[in-house]
Amino acid sequence: MDIEIRQGLAEARALATGHWRALLAYIGLGVLVPFLLLSSEPIFDLRNIMAIAADPWTYRVSGSVTGPLYLLGIVSVIIAGAMLAAWNALLAPMREGYISEIMYGMVAGVAFMLASVAINLAIGFGLATIIWFTIGMEQWSALPQAVQFIPRVIGWTLTSWLGARICLAGPVMGERGKLDPLSAFAESWRATRIAQVRILGLYFAFNMAAGAVLGLLIVLHGYLIINGEPGSLVERLMSGVWLIFWSLWFAVAILLPAGLYRASKPAAAAAEVFA
Secondary structure, eight states, X not given: OOOOHHHHXXXXXXXXXXXXXXXXXXXXXXXXXXXXXXXXXXXGXXXXXXXXXXXXXXXXXXXOSHHHHHHHHHHHHHHHHHHHHHHHXXXXXXXXXXXXXXXXXXXXXXXXXXXXXXXXXXXXXXXHHHHHHHTOHHHHHHSOHHHHHHHHHHHHHHHHHHHHHTTTHHHHHHHHTOOOHHHHHHHHHHHXXXXXXXXXXXXXXXXXXXXXXXXXXXXXXXXXXXXXXXTOHHHHHHHHHHHHHHHHHHHHHHHHHHHHHHHHSOOOOHHHHTO
């Protein structure tokens, strides 16, 4: 089973055009709601983060970290749930309404998120174990920084490749209303076997472009923080810019695998269409 990237992009564009209301609704759930929740915690304010990074001896985080970690957990569940609900809305043969989609998304999203985190942790611990038993941590610490950077590159490459191989798992779950991510991972693995290099290149290009824009926004916002007054109009407008950026990122993160999944499905034969 092959996947044509051009066809996948066309399918993604068609999904965005045909289901733009649902897409906007779940962008609001997956971006706007987490943004508002994180804004309620001062530690996640970019001004405070940059102050700590610039002078950690003067600006420090005080108090318990339980609250921020609990908030991050809630936000992660909401984002994963919004993604699964969006895939269910875009790909299911028959929609059952926003309430049903959100309820499904919140349950399936937790399973999908935990399985994805487990895969990434397995890669990280696997590399650490190899270093521990082959070199030893003391000898490893004495090596040059350039050498220590190699396992990070290997880890990033492995996680990127695995991400490309299982990128269809979310759409598989969403279309069929499944709660089991493991069988969806297996189906995505089979579907992306032939096109894995092309899909990896597509996601690499997307992540590089998003990373470049993200870096530019961080530099711009940092410049405004350093040279502007706290709470100025320009600084508040940057919040809107961040919302637009994350909304576009969220939309692409939903539409890209959904389009590739649609492109991976064999076209119906004429006898099936007119049956």
